[in-house]
Amino acid sequence: MSAPANEDVLATPLQFLKGVGEKRAADLARVGLHTLEDLLFRFPRRYEDRSRLLPIASVRPGIRATLTGRIVHAALRTTRRRGFMIFEVILSDDSGSILLTWLNQKFLTNVLKAGQHIVVYGLAEMRGHGGLQITNPEFEHLDEEEGGAVLHTGRIVPVYERAGTVTPKLQRKIVFDALARLPADLFDPVPEALRSREGLPTRYAALHATHFPPSDVSLEDLNRFRTSGQRRLIFEEAFLFQLGVAARRRSTLTEPKSASIVVTDATREAARQVLPFKLTAGQRTALKEIVDDLQKPHPMNRLLQGDVGAGKTIVALLAAVVAMENHLQVAFMAPTEILAEQHFATISRLLAGSRFRVALLTGSTTAAARRQQRAEIASGAIHLLVGTHALVQDDVSFHRLGFVIIDEQHRFGVMQRAMLREKGLHPDVLVMTATPIPRTLALTLYGDLDCSAIRDKPPGRTPVKTLMIPDARRDEVHRFLQAELEAGRQAYVIYPLVEESEKIDLKAATEMADTLAHEVFPQFRVGLLHGKMKADAKDRVMKAFAAGEIDLLVSTTVIEVGIDVPNATVMVVEHAERFGLSQLHQLRGRVGRGTHASHCLLVYQTPMTPDAKERLTAMVETTDGFEIAERDLRLRGAGDFFGTRQAGMPTFRLIDLVRDRELLELAQREAERWFGEAAPNARAVGELLRSWSARFRLMEVG
Numbered sequence: 001m002s003a004p005a006n007e008d009v010l011a012t013p014l015q016f017l018k019g020v021g022e023k024r025a026a027d028l029a030r031v032g033l034h035t036l037e038d039l040l041f042r043f044p045r046r047y048e049d050r051s052r053l054l055p056i057a058s059v060r061p062g063i064r065a066t067l068t069g070r071i072v073h074a075a076l077r078t079t080r081r082r083g084f085m086i087f088e089v090i091l092s093d094d095s096g097s098i099l100l101t102w103l104n105q106k107f108l109t110n111v112l113k114a115g116q117h118i119v120v121y122g123l124a125e126m127r128g129h130g131g132l133q134i135t136n137p138e139f140e141h142l143d144e145e146e147g148g149a150v151l152h153t154g155r156i157v158p159v160y161e162r163a164g165t166v167t168p169k170l171q172r173k174i175v176f177d178a179l180a181r182l183p184a185d186l187f188d189p190v191p192e193a194l195r196s197r198e199g200l201p202t203r204y205a206a207l208h209a210t211h212f213p214p215s216d217v218s219l220e221d222l223n224r225f226r227t228s229g230q231r232r233l234i235f236e237e238a239f240l241f242q243l244g245v246a247a248r249r250r251s252t253l254t255e256p257k258s259a260s261i262v263v264t265d266a267t268r269e270a271a272r273q274v275l276p277f278k279l280t281a282g283q284r285t286a287l288k289e290i291v292d293d294l295q296k297p298h299p300m301n302r303l304l305q306g307d308v309g310a311g312k313t314i315v316a317l318l319a320a321v322v323a324m325e326n327h328l329q330v331a332f333m334a335p336t337e338i339l340a341e342q343h344f345a346t347i348s349r350l351l352a353g354s355r356f357r358v359a360l361l362t363g364s365t366t367a368a369a370r371r372q373q374r375a376e377i378a379s380g381a382i383h384l385l386v387g388t389h390a391l392v393q394d395d396v397s398f399h400r401l402g403f404v405i406i407d408e409q410h411r412f413g414v415m416q417r418a419m420l421r422e423k424g425l426h427p428d429v430l431v432m433t434a435t436p437i438p439r440t441l442a443l444t445l446y447g448d449l450d451c452s453a454i455r456d457k458p459p460g461r462t463p464v465k466t467l468m469i470p471d472a473r474r475d476e477v478h479r480f481l482q483a484e485l486e487a488g489r490q491a492y493v494i495y496p497l498v499e500e501s502e503k504i505d506l507k508a509a510t511e512m513a514d515t516l517a518h519e520v521f522p523q524f525r526v527g528l529l530h531g532k533m534k535a536d537a538k539d540r541v542m543k544a545f546a547a548g549e550i551d552l553l554v555s556t557t558v559i560e561v562g563i564d565v566p567n568a569t570v571m572v573v574e575h576a577e578r579f580g581l582s583q584l585h586q587l588r589g590r591v592g593r594g595t596h597a598s599h600c601l602l603v604y605q606t607p608m609t610p611d612a613k614e615r616l617t618a619m620v621e622t623t624d625g626f627e628i629a630e631r632d633l634r635l636r637g638a639g640d641f642f643g644t645r646q647a648g649m650p651t652f653r654l655i656d657l658v659r660d661r662e663l664l665e666l667a668q669r670e671a672e673r674w675f676g677e678a679a680p681n682a683r684a685v686g687e688l689l690r691s692w693s694a695r696f697r698l699m700e701v702g
């Protein structure tokens with residue numbers, strides 16, 4: 001797809017626009033606006049309908065109104081509170097007048113003066129003694145400059161984000177001039193066939209309609225970014241992004257696989273032998289998707305998502321059996337030694353009756369045993385090796401490594417795959433995670449990964465019951481814990497640890513452990529786990545808890561994801577209002593793993609922010625990790641979804657991952673189709689990928 005020269009017009013520096021001199025160009029550059037493209041691909045923040053302005057007299061309280069009129073009075077008023085000033089303006093039109101007030105903005109005395117014609121936007125409210133008022137309205141001068149009447153009033157106008165010295169009004173004017181520069185046959189990166197199939201306007205038409213909408217467009221649609229012009233531009237970005245994803249995916253598809261895998265009746269029988277129970281429908285589907293991949297000529301690159309307890313391990317193991325039946329070795333990696341040991345125990349048990357040999361390789365393996373193991377791995381005598389993620393870094397050499405399973409670490413899975421490839425290995429890779437990722441994020445962040453999801457749970461589970469309890473009713477929590485511990489169960493009490501107040505929090509957690517140990521539950525064994533402890537000390541406490549030697553574990557949030565202590569039935573989260581939704585859900589996943597009914601008690605301090613209340617309510621309402629993930633994304637927005645800005649997260653200009661999910665999905669389908677139909681050559685794909693990585697500022701991984 002090489003662009004005709006007329007696309008270069010978008011690369012025109014803004015300085016060439018009318019009225020943009022060197023100084024203004026510098027102002028614009030400071031806020032990231034260098035070219036026509038930068039300018040035109042920045043959406044207005046909102047739109048105002050200035051074609052049908054309300055007479056001031058008809059404004060009702062509670063309405064966000066756009067009004068225009070003349071300033072008949074403007075004055076700064078001091079108040080009884082020292083240093084607190086109010087700037088008051090009375091705005092009038094033929095029908096009446098309204099009071100506008102700005103708090104502590106003394107400089108406005110030089111900006112808004114009697115006699116001026118302005119347009120304002122804001123929430124009309126009742127004044128104490130009758131009449132209406134707008135506090136801190138946005139405003140623009142309607143000076144009688146050339147063209148001003150066409151541009152700033154009498155139509156639906158775009159209102160841009162104020163950026164430094166670049167006011168919304170100035171930007172409107174520059175955008176208007178920029179649009180006038182575009183040739184009507186502006187190059188369009190979205191193919192015409194696709195446009196007509198989806199009813200999308202051209203790039204040229206969409207840019208015009210988005211910045212200066214025709215009068216018959218619904219203001220509500222505009223403000224929700226749902227007009228065809230806006231959607232078309234959002235789609236364009238998504239489509240170009242997905243083309244890159246598809247190209248990247250294709251470039252890995254050309255890799256040869258370590259060895260080919262076939263599935264026969266004998267293979268199926270071998271898998272059946274291992275299976276201790278009936279798979280759920282979700283497990284069956286996931287297994288089929290994985291085994292289908294194993295049989296393909298190029299390496300699998302798949303993410304298996306499923307809530308804690310969904311039964312991912314058995315699915316991975318059955319796929320491993322398929323690989324081993326094909327005389328391939330399997331590496332199974334977990335994030336920590338404890339988890340590796342757990343997997344090793346489970347897998348050894350399940351494979352006990354088979355001819356496959358399993359080994360565990362961790363930091364605690366003795367040197368002698370290690371030597372022996374290495375020899376057996378190299379000879380192929382060991383078929384399945386369980387270890388920590390360090391496994392790939394270690395210079396373990398396999399006889400025929402064909403399948404790598406990476407548990408609970410979707411973020412590092414990509415890097416591990418890269419590491420394997422550097423070693424010249426192209427095994428099938430399955431990454432498992434109990435942190436469901438909302439679909440739109442999976443589409444963007446892991447666009448080149450295939451996804452499987454297990455949404456159901458093995459039968460016979462009682463869902464964890466979740467309760468919100470205000471801090472003031474703490475003794476209820478203690479009574480509940482008492483009863484469970486007396487019945488022989490175990491429990492967690494989790495403290496938040498916020499970096500800014502780490503010392504204080506740590507002290508609070510330590511003190512709470514002390515109080516619980518000596519005053520509240522002297523008859524039980526209380527353990528403490530926190531991030532400042534040495535790794536082996538942590539390990540000891542965790543193992544003691546797993547072995548039932550500790551009844552109540554007080555912990556900051558370092559407890560391992562995936563740790564399995566079926567006898568633990570209570571999860572108490574202190575300061576639950578401080579935790580993110582996904583984090584709370586992860587914590588809840590530590591309980592409800594055995595046959596006993598489990599509870600999650602969210603202890604909160606009042607007052608709570610509305611967001612905190614929504615998070616806790618979501619926890620009470622649902623135990624479905626996928627639902628939780630979607631709600632979390634809606635609450636936090638994409639940027640914060642992972643707590644910090646995720647490395648490798650693309651920077652989009654127009655796409656909002658929460659709002660534009662559908663368009664992203666459409667773009668993904670269309671990008672795949674484009675590759676199928678246009679069948680681009682390797683060089684074109686290479687070029688696409690190069691410009692793509694720069695454009696979306698993506699780290700080159702995988």
Ligand code: ADP
Pocket residue numbers: 277278279280283306307308309310311312313314434458459
């Ligand atoms: P996770 O998805 O969290 O890794 P696991 O694979 O550890 O879940 O499975 C959780 C528990 O459920 C294990 O004890 C496992 O043996 C059991 N399990 C998994 N699948 C089924 C099933 N289909 N029927 C009954 N029990 C199952």
Ligand code: MG
Pocket residue numbers: 312313407562
């Ligand atoms: Mg697991």
